[in-house]
């Protein structure tokens with residue numbers, strides 16, 4: 349563990365220069381309805397409006413922009429249930445790098461189609477039977493490809509941290525920051541930016557109730573592995589935190605909270621009805637947790653990262669109706 353070099357806020361600053369003019373500086377939205385409901389001043393960082401529909405473009409582009417000419421020529425491989433795949437596929441296309449993406453058989457159709465649409469080669473695997481990390485590593489070894497994992501990589505973490513950096517630079521210091529948690533790239537990056545720009549803020553990661561490995565890890569002090577959780581929050585169906593993300597989260601984050609699928613559906617409806625925004629289930633984790641602890645947020649300034657907006661429209665309609 350001691351040889352691991354953790355990314356720092358300086359890496360987030362370097363990442364923000366690398367992605368400038370390529371990634372969107374996404375809008376920060378507010379809602380009088382939510383301010384009244386929570387008794388707080390709430391700022392939503394809208395990564396559902398990021399290129400390819402999620403913050404993952406930030407980390408993906410930052411990673412690929414650092415490739416050597418040899419790495420660019422050989423290509424990149426990534427494994428992902430969706431948004432990381434699209435992020436790598438789009439970044440690779442923009443930088444002229446060949447991309448191979450390993451995706452689960454049950455990945456949302458829109459995400460598979462979008463990944464192929466960006467020109468990537470897609471390799472399908474069975475998420476309940478096969479080990480995607482092994483498939484990715486084998487492809488990398490066989491064809492000399494560079495593997496970019498979805499969260500446990502310094503350039504990915506630094507890139508993801510640029511969203512919170514933009515938020516804090518725009519609205520100033522906050523009392524609370526809520527970010528969705530899967531493998532921890534977004535939360536670790538968010539924590540690096542928040543500790544640098546708003547040191548006294550309370551930072552919460554929020555994961556699906558059905559897969560609270562992050563909460564168990566945070567509270568026990570070592571990385572807990574679980575089976576792939578069954579939840580509508582498909583962007584956070586990870587089985588464990590990473591060797592880089594976990595120590596940053598342990599050091600800089602205040603606690604890990606959870607939200608149920610029912611809460612996520614209610615927040616999807618809220619975003620659609622009141623804020624006219626399509627937010628995918630995983631993107632609703634932050635607001636769900638904030639609403640559940642509103643008594644502690646009275647009169648406070650609260651930042652919530654909406655992590656993404658990619659959801660098949662028929663599925664979206666089903667989730668809103670149910």
Ligand SMILES: *Cc1c(COP(=O)(O)O)cnc(C)c1O
Pocket residue numbers: 402404431432498499508528529530531532533534535583584586628630631655656657
């Ligand atoms: C990947 C993803 C997450 C979780 O991010 P991690 O870096 O794995 O913690 C949350 N929301 C959306 C929309 C995602 O695509």
